[in-house]
Amino acid sequence: MSDEHLSGRITKGIGGGYTIMLDDGSSILATPRGVFRNRKVVPTVGDFCTVAPSGDPDIPYVIESIAERKNLLIRPSVANIDVLIIAVSTCDPEPDLKLLDKLLILCAKLSIDPLIWLTKIDLAPEKAALLEKEYSDAGFCVVGTSKDSMLSDEKINEIFRGHTVGIAGQSGVGKSTLCHRLTGMDHIEVGNISERLKRGKHTTRHVELFPFREGFLIDTPGFSSLEIDRIGIEVEDVVRGYPELLSISGTCRFQDCRHKGELGCRVEESGITDARLARYREFLDIMIESSKRYAK
Numbered sequence: 001m002s003d004e005h006l007s008g009r010i011t012k013g014i015g016g017g018y019t020i021m022l023d024d025g026s027s028i029l030a031t032p033r034g035v036f037r038n039r040k041v042v043p044t045v046g047d048f049c050t051v052a053p054s055g056d057p058d059i060p061y062v063i064e065s066i067a068e069r070k071n072l073l074i075r076p077s078v079a080n081i082d083v084l085i086i087a088v089s090t091c092d093p094e095p096d097l098k099l100l101d102k103l104l105i106l107c108a109k110l111s112i113d114p115l116i117w118l119t120k121i122d123l124a125p126e127k128a129a130l131l132e133k134e135y136s137d138a139g140f141c142v143v144g145t146s147k148d149s150m151l152s153d154e155k156i157n158e159i160f161r162g163h164t165v166g167i168a169g170q171s172g173v174g175k176s177t178l179c180h181r182l183t184g185m186d187h188i189e190v191g192n193i194s195e196r197l198k199r200g201k202h203t204t205r206h207v208e209l210f211p212f213r214e215g216f217l218i219d220t221p222g223f224s225s226l227e228i229d230r231i232g233i234e235v236e237d238v239v240r241g242y243p244e245l246l247s248i249s250g251t252c253r254f255q256d257c258r259h260k261g262e263l264g265c266r267v268e269e270s271g272i273t274d275a276r277l278a279r280y281r282e283f284l285d286i287m288i289e290s291s292k293r294y295a296k
Contacts, residue, residue, distance in 0.1 A: 005064065011209040011216075016041055017059060020051055021211070026288075030054070030061035040068065045207045045218070046079035046164060071110035073232055076207050078166055078218055081158065084115045087169035088131065089180060090124040095131065096170045101279050102226045103168055105138070105233060105241030115141050115159060119174045122146035135272055139243035145178075160213040164269045167218065179210075179217060228283050229290035238284045244272035245280065258284060 008022040021027050030051050032043050043049065048067040070080045084133050088095045100116070107114040116135050121144040123127035128144055136142045143151060150160075159165070166217055167175045211215045228238075239245050245259055245267070255266020260281055266278065 002222060005050055005052050006061075007048070007113055008052050009209070009216075010043055010045050010049060010063075012206065013043060014206055014242060018063065019208075020049065020061070020063075025211075029059045029064050031059050032063040035188055036063070036066070041290045042077075044069075044072065044077050045209050046081065046216075047082065050197065071112060071113075073106070073166065075226065076168075078207055078209075080108070080164055081112050081166045081218070082163040082215075083115055083165045085115045085117050085165060085167045085178075086119045087158075087175050088165060089118055089119045089170075089173035090121055090128045090131065091095050092120065092123065095127075097275070098282075099226055100230050101241055101276070101284070102231075105228070105283070106231060107240055108240035109233060109237045113141075114180045115143065117178070118142065118144035119178070120146060122148070126142050132236045134276065137271065138276065160215055160217065162213075163215045164209070165212075165215065165217050218231055233287065235284070235287045235291050238280065240286055242272065242276065244270040244276070244294055247271075260284065 006028075008020040008028075009023045010018050011027070012019040016031060018030050018032070019027055020030050026050065031054070036122065043063055043066060050064045051061040052064050054062040072079050073081060073084075084107050086100055087221065088097075088100055104114055106112075111170065118131060123146075132142045132144060143155070145151060145225050167179060169175055207218060209218050239259075248259075248266050248270045251269070252259070252262070252266050254262060257265050259265055259267045259270075259277075260263050272280075
């Protein structure tokens with residue numbers, strides 16, 4: 001590629017301007033060409049792109065093209081994620097298992113490898129053990145940490161090296177603190193939990209991608225809810241977040257069995273817990289009703 005056209009990756013976007021990390025490790029500022037707006041394409045953190053000189057000394061480059069995305073997480077908006085760490089606090093706040101299961105469904109749809117990271121396990125060890133068993137038995141990778149216990153360097157390398165890793169989860173579970181402890185970067189905003197507000201004193205204001213272990217780590221804004229019918233999920237995607245149910249695919253009496261109590265359903269052989277099954281059925285009902293509304 002000529003000196004006039006450079007390739008890199010979007011690491012931050014604020015107010016229509018984007019920080020691009022070039023292949024040589026240096027960073028530049030760029031704005032997108034108008035053609036993206038005409039095509040209704042929004043440059044996104046995590047995008048691989050090419051840039052060219054703009055002639056503007058304030059923002060010296062323009063984004064010329066954006067490579068095809070491996071995947072796109074809508075909320076928060078991040079492209080080309082390999083691994084999504086789903087941070088779940090064992091207490092303070094109480095674990096939002098509906099949010100966890102929604103994110104697992106989303107990971108399955110977008111071909112993202114999920115990692116369930118239990119935080120504050122020292123504050124509720126019995127609950128942490130139950131959560132670890134429930135989700136590891138379902139086939140997910142689960143790790144746990146506390147204030148005084150962190151993962152080994154070897155385990156961190158296994159998770160992160162060469163990957164683009166996002167961190168998601170409800171507010172107050174310690175995502176920014178986790179990023180800080182992993183990377184040692186002081187500029188990632190970190191705050192203690194406010195007893196009065198039960199939320200971080202300092203919150204992450206934007207999505208940003210940081211070089212880490214020959215890959216990238218994304219510190220994503222926290223959120224406390226996720227509407228499953230508004231994030232691109234289809235009815236048939238719901239079961240993909242439940243490996244227990246996928247394990248009995250094709251074994252029920254009817255091939256189109258949705259595991260909602262149909263005659264000849266073999267859901268009891270899947271090993272799914274009652275709580276996970278209830279959440280699956282709740283999400284499935286929501287998506288079925290949503291699809292009926294859109295069909296009208």
